[in-house]
Amino acid sequence: MEIGFLGLGIMGKAMSMNLLKNGFKVTVWNRTLSKCDELVAHGASVGETPAEVVKKCNITIAILSDPAAALSVVFDKDGVLDQIGSGKGYIDMSTVDPETSCKISEAIALKGGHFLEAPVSGSKQPAETGQLVILAAGDKALYEEAVPAFDVLGKKPFFLGPVGNGAKMKLVINMIMGSVMNAFSEGLILAERSRLNPHSLLEVLDLGGIANPMFRGKGPEMLKDNYSPAFPLKHQQKDMRLALALGDQNAVSMPVAAAANEAFKKARSMGLGDLDFSAVFETVKLLKHSS
Secondary structure (H helix, E strand, O other): OEEEEEOOOHHHHHHHHHHHHOOOEEEEEOOOHHHHHHHHHOOOEEOOOHHHHHHHOOEEEEOOOOHHHHHHHHHOOOOHHHOOOOOOEEEEOOOOOHHHHHHHHHHHHHOOOEEEEOOEEOOHHHHHHOOEEEEEEEOHHHHHHHHHHHHHHEEEEEEOOOOOHHHHHHHHHHHHHHHHHHHHHHHHHHHHHOOOOHHHHHHHHHOOOOOOHHHHHHHHHHHOOOOOOOOEHHHHHHHHHHHHHHHHHOOOOOHHHHHHHHHHHHHHHOOOOOOEHHHHHHHHHHHHHHO
């Protein structure tokens, strides 16, 4: 099976590499074409435009930074719509709002193509090791066709029904993750200000009922001020904003998520947007030092 892949950021590069290592033929595209070079060295081909990739491949996957980028790759000149048609599938694994997914789906259907949204739960390391959780919705036949690729990219794919459900599920997950990261950051600082050893806190948490991989992996790095980006903070804040909009649409009160979003916005204003989302810890430190 030959797979097209659009977008070679932290996630897309790792996912494309996994496909290559597992015997898939892969044709890649990125807005900055030089980002394709490492993948070419591992056997990938390069498409000059998204349309060129879609023309060559029966299934094309995209994972892009935000709704604007997802729409641009589809609707702009030399975009996906220029070559999508009967027998061709397009899978958008970007984290976007349901309305963006539905707009893309409708446009591809009008061209006779097949569409699946499939955002992923997981960041850099799960992408590198093929341990993502895939949240698919849309064309069931395309989902079944893509399962061999999904089995390489993730530890479990879910089919969640009609287009929009994958986007909604991903936003709920990331809203929870962002809110928990804020509480975790406050806890680390509270332990320190209470003259407790925050490393001891991490050990205790890891033995209790709220032990989880995020605390285990992020905590020690946060205490070392290491925010090497696995999931950039600017994308986490975008997801919080989209989740809050989903809450508005469904009349769900979300005061905890709203407060977490403000913390991520503060971190972005501090110039931390390209660092890992755990850098929201710095906003709590700032309050500590100013008190």
